[in-house]
Ligand SMILES: Nc1nc2c(ncn2[C@@H]2O[C@H](COP(=O)(O)OP(=O)(O)OP(=O)(O)O)[C@@H](O)[C@H]2O)c(=O)[nH]1
């Protein structure tokens with residue numbers, strides 16, 4: 078049996094999905110977290126139920142990517158029971174979508190989520206009455222507390238009933254529906270879709286467009302607008318009947334601080350700055366401890382064990398890789414994700430997007446694109462996936478800019494190499510360089526990218542106190558990816574590297590690139606190998622550097638300038654392989670190739686410039 | 696005296712900017728409303744008693760604040776109805792005016808304001824609109840209002856992507872409150888209980904009118 082969770086963005090669908098299936102998915106407090114339709118199994122009384130988590134949508138007849146994909150899924154895949162999830166504290170707007178879902182005439186169970194918040198706000202909802210109106214069971218839930226979430230699956234199995242509410246449309250629309258149904262034998266919903274030019278039946282669309290034109294001429298409004306108005310009116314009526322606002326409690330108005338230019342913008346800057354600072358400080362503190370432990374308890378014993386040179390080389394590479402992986406990436410990546418999760422769960426991201434809207438226009442995008450950019454600070458891959466909400470032109474620009482955003486793996490390089498061995502101020506200067514390059518690139522792209530620019534329409538997420546448990550879970554979700562995908566890759570390639578190094582192949586390879594690396598970037602020859610490994614995963618540039626240099630204490634083998642140039646080049650140059658892959662999937666090979674070439678040239682160019690400038694002036 | 700006649704007097708005084716009641720004006724009135732001179736005099740007395748007009752010194756006459764309000768309201772109804780009859784139904788001016796004269800007393804304020812909104816859309820009621828609805832037609836974009844103001848959506852211009860706005864509840868007749876406006880024009884508005892951030896260029900395509 079297949080059950081679909083559907084609803085407005087940010088109502089808690091993914092949280093319910095996670096609680097029911099146990100599959101860890103992205104849950105965060107801004108609209109548009111879930112991008113792909115995802116399904117998972119739930120076992121209940123020996124029956125397997127396939128649960129589907131949809132991206133949040135505002136309507137089933139919209140034209141945006143996520144709306145189109147959900148509509149197609151509903152029409153083409155067989156969903157047995159649909160579970161609309163509504164936000165109790167914003168019922169009226171949520172009912173609008175519910176009325177549309179009801180038009181699909183599927184069996185369903187309605188979940189009203191976030192009743193904890195509506196109760197706090199003094200809103201009383203008559204769930205039984207709603208159940209009467211809509212014709213199916215209504216469950217009042219609060220997913221964050223786990224309240225009644227367990228009832229959903231049993232209810233879909235035993236108590237799913239067909240939703241049977243019909244929105245009364247304006248007479249002309251009703252007349253058009255009647256004639257379409259009569260002539261083409263389609264359903265009421267198909268007729269409504271066809272009037273809005275949606276659907277695949279050419280004949281139906283043809284007659285519908287004639288009718289639609291007439292109606293639009295008569296009313297001077299688009300059919301979609303008329304239908305939307307009728308639905309909103311019906312939703313308002315139902316909301317009115319089933320809700321009573323008991324006492325109007327005033328919430329503390331934090332927005333008067335957060336969304337004003339002052340002090341909102343200083344707060345935004347301080348938040349981002351202190352996030353990076355915290356990552357640097359906590360990260361390097363933990364790192365020192367872990368590296369020290371490895372040195373004392375693993376590396377020293379190995380060196381004094383007197384193994385054969387081959388095995389010593391292999392084991393040494395393995396230990397160094399683990400040391401670099403756990404000891405250096407772990408503290409930075411984990412701390413970073415905890416902080417980012419706190420920021421996301423608090424609902425602050427939408428405020429930041431609002432404040433940045435105008436500034437983002439200068440780089441050819443709008444405020445909503447700030448969210449992928451900030452996500453990019455974590456990892457470029459999900460960030461690039463979430464640009465689907467932007468227009469075509471903005472997506473092209475965003476592909477370039479997001480790949481330039483220093484992700485957590487690159488933070489590892491900046492923090493682990495520059496902050497530790499050169500200085501924290503220098504580490505920040507890399508962010509500054511990248512930031513300036515992003516702005517310049519954006520400026521230029523905004524001028525030359527074809528296509529139309531649209532503005533932002535973004536629902537503000539409610540401000541909430543992040544729940545520590547949930548924050549840790551999310552940070553862990555990202556860490557898991559690191560531990561189970563990156564670490565094995567790292568270990569395998571370190572053994573590989575060890576063998577190659579033992580055989581002298583690496584030396585031969587490096588000899589080819591050495592002259593260039595020496596002359597232009599001023600880097601030791603093994604740096605070229607690390608940079609190549611950096612394409613696999615960014616932090617591996619750093620880790621292999623440690624392996625090839627033969628020590629995690631890079632300060633002892635390279636000068637500050639060399640370390641700085643190495644960090645700048647590996648931060649800028651060519652996105653990692655997964656980013657290239659996701660760029661290819663989302664945007665096509667042309668953009669993927671263009672982005673890779675551009676960043677490659679940028680990295681080499683800036684690295685050369687810094688090196689030559691420093692050499693000639695210092 | 697019926698309310699309709701009562702209202703007609705006030706409307707007439709306002710429309711024709713009557714400042715004094717000479718003998719011939721009274722005659723004209725008796726003819727217009729089809730009542731004899733004495734009744735007209737009585738009627739005017741009655742108007743004075745209800746506090747809608749003040750008479751004197753001499754033949755001078757003036758609408759009181761209350762009278763002015765009633766008169767304006769009726770006059771607006773008359774014009775909106777007349778506009779509808781001539782422009783939308785294609786009736787001739789005279790019949791339209793006569794019909795409007797009868798219906799203006801029965802139509803509720805809500806009916807008239809809805810009708811007016813309907814007429815206010817562009818391409819409708821072209822020249823007549825400016826004459827009849829006056830400032831009502833002068834829709835302004837959402838971006839021309841300030842923080843904490845509540846306005847009523849009249850019309851959404853622009854491309855299909857605006858469908859998102861409709862779905863979020865920006866539909867004609869809906870009230871929206873501006874929560875925040877930055878100096879660069881970005882807005883946060885409350886629509887149907889949720890806060891939505893919109894770019895200046897989107898705000899510019901939403902035409903609204905103030906709520907009286
Ligand atoms: N207070 C409260 N918060 C909740 C509840 N359910 C979910 N949340 C929070 O609401 C936010 C959004 O949850 P998600 O599960 O990501 O929402 P979604 O519907 O999947 O959102 P999209 O993927 O963007 O469509 C998260 O921060 C949750 O912690 C609830 O019952 N009460």
Ligand SMILES: [Mg+2]
Nearest residue numbers: 090091110111
């Ligand atoms: Mg989700």
